[in-house]
Amino acid sequence: MAPLVFLLGLLMAGVVHAGEATTSRVSQPVIEAARGGACVADPAFMRRNHMTLLKHQRDDTLRGGMRTGAYSLKTCIDCHASKTTNSVAASDTNFCQSCHTYAAVKLDCFECHSNKPQVKP
Amino acid sequence: MTPDPSPPSKDAGDTKSGRRGFMAFAAAGIAGILIAPGVRLIEVAQAASATGTLSPGASSKVRWGMLIDSTKCVSGCNDCVTACNTENGLSGGTKTTDSQWIRKIEIKEVRTGKTQSLPMMCQHCAEPPCVDVCPTGASFKRADGIVLVDKHTCIGCRYCMMACPYKARSFVHSPQTDQKPDVPRGMGTVEACTMCVHKVDKGEMPACVTACSKAGHEAILFGDLNNPDSEISKRIASYPSRQIRENLNLDTGVRYLGI
Numbered sequence: 349m350a351p352l353v354f355l356l357g358l359l360m361a362g363v364v365h366a367g368e369a370t371t372s373r374v375s376q377p378v379i380e381a382a383r384g385g386a387c388v389a390d391p392a393f394m395r396r397n398h399m400t401l402l403k404h405q406r407d408d409t410l411r412g413g414m415r416t417g418a419y420s421l422k423t424c425i426d427c428h429a430s431k432t433t434n435s436v437a438a439s440d441t442n443f444c445q446s447c448h449t450y451a452a453v454k455l456d457c458f459e460c461h462s463n464k465p466q467v468k469p
Numbered sequence: 470m471t472p473d474p475s476p477p478s479k480d481a482g483d484t485k486s487g488r489r490g491f492m493a494f495a496a497a498g499i500a501g502i503l504i505a506p507g508v509r510l511i512e513v514a515q516a517a518s519a520t521g522t523l524s525p526g527a528s529s530k531v532r533w534g535m536l537i538d539s540t541k542c543v544s545g546c547n548d549c550v551t552a553c554n555t556e557n558g559l560s561g562g563t564k565t566t567d568s569q570w571i572r573k574i575e576i577k578e579v580r581t582g583k584t585q586s587l588p589m590m591c592q593h594c595a596e597p598p599c600v601d602v603c604p605t606g607a608s609f610k611r612a613d614g615i616v617l618v619d620k621h622t623c624i625g626c627r628y629c630m631m632a633c634p635y636k637a638r639s640f641v642h643s644p645q646t647d648q649k650p651d652v653p654r655g656m657g658t659v660e661a662c663t664m665c666v667h668k669v670d671k672g673e674m675p676a677c678v679t680a681c682s683k684a685g686h687e688a689i690l691f692g693d694l695n696n697p698d699s700e701i702s703k704r705i706a707s708y709p710s711r712q713i714r715e716n717l718n719l720d721t722g723v724r725y726l727g728i
Binding site for chain 1: 525526527609611612613617619620621644645647648649650651653654655656658666667670671
């Protein structure tokens with residue numbers, strides 16, 4: 349009987365453990381469903397390197413006038429804009445804002461850039 | 470077998486393995502940086518061949534310019550200004566703190582009293598004083614002659630505004646919302662006429678030129694000053710055009726007829 353109780357105790361500990369993992373002090377970023385489909389690169393790669401890609405391309409675009417690159421902020425927004433706010437940074441659950449809040453990194457892009465997709469005429 | 474006090478989450482696990490294989494990760498990163506530009510060049514080449522129109526970016530073979538015929542410009546008509554405001558998301562206000570990329574001015578011959586109307590904006594100089602004075606390199610001239618502000622590096626010191634003899638530049642004083650996706654604008658940076666660079670790169674005309682034609686005045690002609698066969702070059706070659714403040718030798722990209 350004693351080993352059974354011990355085993356039960358272990359199981360319960362496992363349940364409690366799992367409960368703790370999901371209710372961390374820092375809430376996980378909530379990412380709303382957007383347009384979907386494949387990103388221009390692997391999501392894990394994009395999470396770490398999107399800022400470098402954007403920085404390279406912004407110089408090509410602004411200073412070089414090359415507007416055909418694959419990593420433009422406008423195309424990011426076209427895909428990732430929330431279906432409810434039509435934006436990537438208007439509310440805390442929008443794509444860019446949710447992750448930046450989680451990572452505590454200030455999001456400067458949208459002080460100048462539009463955070464909404466271009467309205468097709 | 471007690472529960473781990475700080476259970477590693479999924480993301481933390483990724484970070485840990487990333488740290489463990491740091492050298493491999495760094496090597497992959499370097500490879501990525503080396504490969505990325507090559508990949509992009511190939512993509513551009515493919516895109517160009519697919520659409521049939523080459524888009525390699527701004528080229529020094531062309532120099533974009535405008536010829537403004539002030540004899541056709543109608544006093545009181547503001548269509549170019551309105552079109553510019555709509556295209557670039559400007560408020561349209563005319564206070565000293567409002568951005569004005571293009572404005573209509575009236576000039577008067579003192580002796581005869583003859584008045585003329587003309588639009589005034591960034592003259593897209595070949596030797597731009599705003600570029601000379603910029604301490605961060607934010608004010609720059611593109612290979613095709615369009616003078617722009619790189620707002621990523623602009624610190625808002627406004628030296629360029631003081632250097633410009635045409636009062637063409639504006640400073641953004643208040644936080645901006647609802648900018649146009651093609652025209653980023655932000656508080657604390659200087660801005661001016663971009664010759665609608667986002668449209669020019671697509672092969673379209675600047676908004677003011679289209680608006681002027683639509684109003685039936687055809688007072689603004691846009692084209693390549695470097696191409697002797699372009700309409701603008703032909704007209705400059707056959708009629709006496711002027712640069713405003715010619716004495717400064719700035720070689721402006723915007724020329725005027727009839728002043």
